[in-house]
Amino acid sequence: MPRFPDVSLTVDGMPSGVFSKVAHRISSIRGERYPLHVGDTYMDPAPGCHLSDFSAADVPLIHTYAAPRGHADLLAAISSHHSVAAERVIVSAGATGGLGALACAQVDPGEEVLILSPFWPLIRGIVQLHHGVPVEVPILGHSGPEEVLAALRSKCTERSVAVYVNTPNNPTGRIFSEAVLDAIAVFARENDLWIWSDEVYEGIVFDGPAPSMGAFAPERTMSVYSFSKTYGMAGNRVGYIMGPSAEAMASVRKSTVHHYYSACTAAQLAAARVLSDGAGWLSEAVEAYRKAGYAAADALGLPRPEGGTFLFVDVSHCLDARGTQGFLEDCIDRGLILAPGGSCGSDYEGYVRVCFTSAPPEVVARGVQVLKELTGR
Numbered sequence: 001m002p003r004f005p006d007v008s009l010t011v012d013g014m015p016s017g018v019f020s021k022v023a024h025r026i027s028s029i030r031g032e033r034y035p036l037h038v039g040d041t042y043m044d045p046a047p048g049c050h051l052s053d054f055s056a057a058d059v060p061l062i063h064t065y066a067a068p069r070g071h072a073d074l075l076a077a078i079s080s081h082h083s084v085a086a087e088r089v090i091v092s093a094g095a096t097g098g099l100g101a102l103a104c105a106q107v108d109p110g111e112e113v114l115i116l117s118p119f120w121p122l123i124r125g126i127v128q129l130h131h132g133v134p135v136e137v138p139i140l141g142h143s144g145p146e147e148v149l150a151a152l153r154s155k156c157t158e159r160s161v162a163v164y165v166n167t168p169n170n171p172t173g174r175i176f177s178e179a180v181l182d183a184i185a186v187f188a189r190e191n192d193l194w195i196w197s198d199e200v201y202e203g204i205v206f207d208g209p210a211p212s213m214g215a216f217a218p219e220r221t222m223s224v225y226s227f228s229k230t231y232g233m234a235g236n237r238v239g240y241i242m243g244p245s246a247e248a249m250a251s252v253r254k255s256t257v258h259h260y261y262s263a264c265t266a267a268q269l270a271a272a273r274v275l276s277d278g279a280g281w282l283s284e285a286v287e288a289y290r291k292a293g294y295a296a297a298d299a300l301g302l303p304r305p306e307g308g309t310f311l312f313v314d315v316s317h318c319l320d321a322r323g324t325q326g327f328l329e330d331c332i333d334r335g336l337i338l339a340p341g342g343s344c345g346s347d348y349e350g351y352v353r354v355c356f357t358s359a360p361p362e363v364v365a366r367g368v369q370v371l372k373e374l375t376g377r
Contacts, residue, residue, distance in 0.1 A: 014125050022325075025332045034367025037337040039170060040358045041232040041308055043288070046281035049274040050356045051236065054266045062266055066091075068257045070240065071268040077275040078240055082160045087246035090253055091268060093260045095200045095226035095239035100126050102222055102241065104255035106162055106194050108133035113196075114155055114163040116148075117345030118312060120170045120198060133159070138347040140172065140312075145183035152187045161190055165213050166198035168205060171312040171344050171353040173293065173305025187218035197223040200239070203282055205232030205307040206290045219244050222252070229309065231278055232285065236267035292356045296368045300377050309357040312341065316350030318375050324349055327374070336370045 002008055046049070056062050069075065070091030079086040092098035097120075107113060109131040113121055117136045125133040137155045152163065165184060167176040176184075188195050193346050197213035202225065214221040226239035245250045274281070293305040302311055321326055324340055331338055331352075341351025354371065356364050371377075 009182060010128060010131055014128055022328050022332060022337075025252075025329055026337055028275060029332060029335055029337075032335050032363075034336045034354050034363060034365070035358055036364060036367050036371060037339045037353070038358055039229065041229075041285070041309075041361045042188065042358065042363075043232050043285055043290065045232050045270070046069040046269065046274050046278040049231070049233070049270045049281075051158065051266050051270055053273075054224065054269050058267060059266075062269070064263045064265065066262045066264050066268055069253060070263070071272065073274075074238075074240075074268045074272040077272040078242075081275050084242060085246070088243055088249060090241045090243075090249055090256055091263050092224075092239045092256060093263045094228055094234075094237040095198065095224045096122060097197065097237070097256070097260055097263075098226075098239050098241040099123060099196065099223040100130070101252050101259060102162075102194075102196055102224070103127055103130040103132060105251040106222075109160075111302050112157060112160045114152060114160055114193075116152075116163070118171055118341070118348050118351070119164065121339070121343040123164055123166075123198070124126055125144075131173060132161075134332075135160070136345050137163075138349065140348070141175070143177070143180065145165075145177075145179040148180050149183040149187055150281070152184070156187075156191055158194060159221045160191060162194040162196055164196045164198065167213070168210055168307030170308055171202065171310040171339070173308045173312070174309055175205065175306040178211045178216075181211055181216045183214050183372050184213070188217055188220055188373060195218070195221040197221050199223050200226040200229045201308040204286055204289060204309060206286070207306060208292070210305055210307055214244075222248075227274065227370055231271070233267070233270065233274070236242065236270060238263050238267045238271045273294055274293070274295050278331055281321075288361070289357050292361045295361070296356045296364060299365075299368050300370055300375075302335040305356075309355050311354045311356065312344070312348075313352050313354060313371070313375070314350060315352055319350060324352070328352070330374060334370050334374070336367050336374075338371070 075086040113134045124134040228234035297304045339353040341348035
């Protein structure tokens with residue numbers, strides 16, 4: 001138990017951030033940068049959907065709180081987009097805030113969340129921050145339903161309360177098949193688990209629609225979405241949680257109220273507008289992302305991504321005694337900034353994550369060329 005001047009042991013033991021070990025080196029880069037480390041976009045949001053498009057003159061009281069569950073306009077837009085009752089939806093401060101709310105609402109201290117890995121880097125810390133225990137379930141290279149099911153069963157204990165699923169996947173760019181999602185649903189029912197379905201890349205799919213976890217276990221799936229990735233609005237910090245029923249959302253609503261009360265009002269209005277007017281922008285963005293992702297994968301000799309905005313690259317063959325840290329430093333010395341694979345799971349220290357949408361395609365291509373030279377691919 002912390003006493004002044006100590007702090008929580010849980011927080012004290014967490015890393016400061018994904019890039020904290022190389023931040024000082026990044027700041028010293030001279031010349032062109034290839035910032036392929038953060039999952040962002042070089043594209044501006046859809047026309048009419050910038051925050052600057054909303055003002056107090058047009059929207060009275062835009063500076064005030066929205067309702068904690070979400071602005072009525074955005075709730076209606078989400079309800080229409082997914083064909084669900086608005087009572088099943090809660091707007092969150094980004095998907096990060098939404099997943100934090102789930103951890104707060106559904107995990108007691110010491111309980112476990114099974115996290116299929118490799119995973120989005122912040123989910124491990126979110127579980128820890130709420131005094132839960134993240135249990136990594138590595139499945140890279142084991143894409144069949146029986147292998148995934150066996151991996152989950154090997155890690156499940158009486159302390160397990162939820163399983164985290166992310167498809168399209170950050171960092172691999174893979175999409176889980178219907179057979180895999182069905183196996184996860186079977187497993188969750190066998191063990192009375194919640195399912196947290198991270199679907200922030202649901203709109204960025206390169207070859208047909210991605211199946212949704214909620215279709216396979218609708219009674220227990222809490223789906224989390226974001227306007228940050230699909231619509232290029234990361235700085236607006238708006239996402240939403242969609243649950244099986246209004247009753248299932250009651251505890252989540254309590255946690256969102258006490259975490260951040262409500263998401264930014266203007267940002268919610270921009271999100272509502274992009275759901276109604278942003279289809280053309282999204283189509284253009286997906287095509288641009290597809291070309292950049294395919295080009296990067298082809299240059300590196302990797303399978304082409306199926307969705308999302310990342311490639312996951314095994315660099316273990318070219319590491320020296322300094323390990324991945326030394327490799328990242330060598331990249332930075334040539335202007336290339338990547339994310340360490342270990343942030344996506346402890347089994348992936350020999351990997352790096354590459355975002356192919358965070359800079360214009362020509363910049364990404366030059367950064368990928370640096371990576372190709374450093375890895376000898």
